[in-house]
Amino acid sequence: MKAKITLAKEFRIGEIDKRVYGSFIEHLGRAVYGGIYEPGHPTADENGLRQDVIDLVKKLNVPVVRYPGGNFVSGYNWEDGVGPVENRPKRLELAWGTTEPNEFGTNEFLDWCKKANTECMMAVNLGTRGPEEARNLVEYCNHPSGTYWSDLRRSHGVENPHNIKLWCLGNEMDGGWQMGAKTAVEYGRTALEASKLMKWTSPGIETVLCGSSSRNMSTFGKWEAESLDIAYDSIDYVSLHQYYGNHDGDTMNFLALTMQLEDFIYSIICTCDYIKARKRSKKTINLSFDEWNVWYHSNGAKFEKWSVAPKLLEDIYNFEDALLVGSMLITLLRHCDRVKIACLAQLVNVIAPIFTETGGGVFEQTTYFPFMHLSNYGRGSALLPLVDCPKYDSKDFTDVPYLDTIATYDEENDEMAIFCVNKSMDESMVLDVNLMDFDGYKPCEFISMDGCHKNDENTFGDIKVKPHSNPVPAIDGTTLTVELKPFSWNVIRLKK
Numbered sequence: 001m002k003a004k005i006t007l008a009k010e011f012r013i014g015e016i017d018k019r020v021y022g023s024f025i026e027h028l029g030r031a032v033y034g035g036i037y038e039p040g041h042p043t044a045d046e047n048g049l050r051q052d053v054i055d056l057v058k059k060l061n062v063p064v065v066r067y068p069g070g071n072f073v074s075g076y077n078w079e080d081g082v083g084p085v086e087n088r089p090k091r092l093e094l095a096w097g098t099t100e101p102n103e104f105g106t107n108e109f110l111d112w113c114k115k116a117n118t119e120c121m122m123a124v125n126l127g128t129r130g131p132e133e134a135r136n137l138v139e140y141c142n143h144p145s146g147t148y149w150s151d152l153r154r155s156h157g158v159e160n161p162h163n164i165k166l167w168c169l170g171n172e173m174d175g176g177w178q179m180g181a182k183t184a185v186e187y188g189r190t191a192l193e194a195s196k197l198m199k200w201t202s203p204g205i206e207t208v209l210c211g212s213s214s215r216n217m218s219t220f221g222k223w224e225a226e227s228l229d230i231a232y233d234s235i236d237y238v239s240l241h242q243y244y245g246n247h248d249g250d251t252m253n254f255l256a257l258t259m260q261l262e263d264f265i266y267s268i269i270c271t272c273d274y275i276k277a278r279k280r281s282k283k284t285i286n287l288s289f290d291e292w293n294v295w296y297h298s299n300g301a302k303f304e305k306w307s308v309a310p311k312l313l314e315d316i317y318n319f320e321d322a323l324l325v326g327s328m329l330i331t332l333l334r335h336c337d338r339v340k341i342a343c344l345a346q347l348v349n350v351i352a353p354i355f356t357e358t359g360g361g362v363f364e365q366t367t368y369f370p371f372m373h374l375s376n377y378g379r380g381s382a383l384l385p386l387v388d389c390p391k392y393d394s395k396d397f398t399d400v401p402y403l404d405t406i407a408t409y410d411e412e413n414d415e416m417a418i419f420c421v422n423k424s425m426d427e428s429m430v431l432d433v434n435l436m437d438f439d440g441y442k443p444c445e446f447i448s449m450d451g452c453h454k455n456d457e458n459t460f461g462d463i464k465v466k467p468h469s470n471p472v473p474a475i476d477g478t479t480l481t482v483e484l485k486p487f488s489w490n491v492i493r494l495k496k
């Protein structure tokens, strides 16, 4: 099949906030224990941080990592995770039915962030706790010294404040599974007061209001409107969460889910702007898509109740998952004027691009690579390509473009990148790219992932699904022509 895209500097959607390439570590399963932290592991440092994991995180170039939950945060006493480890209590962890040993906590995570070249997006417990404990945590983390909580931090060996900039006001507070779930009005009031006190404690921080737990919630839409109406003036972002799965083995329908994602993002933008209009406000609320991924392979897995760090949510991803992850991130970039933060949920072992064996090795899941390409090469501004391509209908969607694409333009370094998913399972796509006013830009690299079966997976020592380089595509004047293999992930890089 044939397709055409047109690109011009004027087609700029907006500057890409690097935090759109964020991720997430929750005290859940083996994300922390046996994931980022494993004292005694051959690669662990003196604090138990696994260097093999840090190396792969660094290659992903993740600028921000949300912590410590997720559902976990709604029952978490942050004070349990600071100070001498031998004094820290073991607790029943009700979100996942495990035991939390609290060997790893706030300061250990902030230490890991430094080593992994990333920053912390900290979530506070607004489920079983409230504004008081939240502002104490902000004081512990961000206040220099001379007060109870800041001096407590210093007594724990952390002289300088962590200066955490970004704070989540709880997690999925409309979900019945959430400890301390709330109505929109209860949550709006709690979030407003928490955000207010947190900002008084540490001026300059930014806060994220919880949106609905997903687009499928019965609360969706009304929840955002009601809680925003209450908390609008104090908060900066509203959160979105979405996970997809190929539950019935219908690949073409699975890959079409980005149409729904697009619609979801648009609905939340509209809701934020509706409240802005009602308030005649000058302030715009942006979006923090702080949980997104494919999640379904591990559903129903059994584990021993109240055990420490059991194998939970350990999805092993296949090739079609990698294509959807690439398409989902492309969709987020198409809205980079409003989606400023996004977190691939999660980072290690738990529905994650990085997978470890406790006491053993580590490998990159299939989904690792499209994320790595976008995060490393998709910087600068996003450009909305004019797309002319064949379309298909699937069970739930009509007129689904076979081509998912976004271009990025890094003006400072005179670089461009075009990211494409060819969703067709059996046909190549000959793509003409009209580069309009990008004259002088020449293709310098063409990377793809193709030739795999949709169910191919990676494992320790056997990375079947991985990127490879191709001959650089031909360019004639400002028209570049490239063949996108059937069912493929593609990155075309250009330089002036």
Ligand code: AHR
Pocket: 026, 069, 070, 071, 072, 171, 172, 291, 345, 346
């Ligand atoms: O990421 C796994 C879980 O999904 C998180 O704990 C929760 O916020 C969401 O439901």
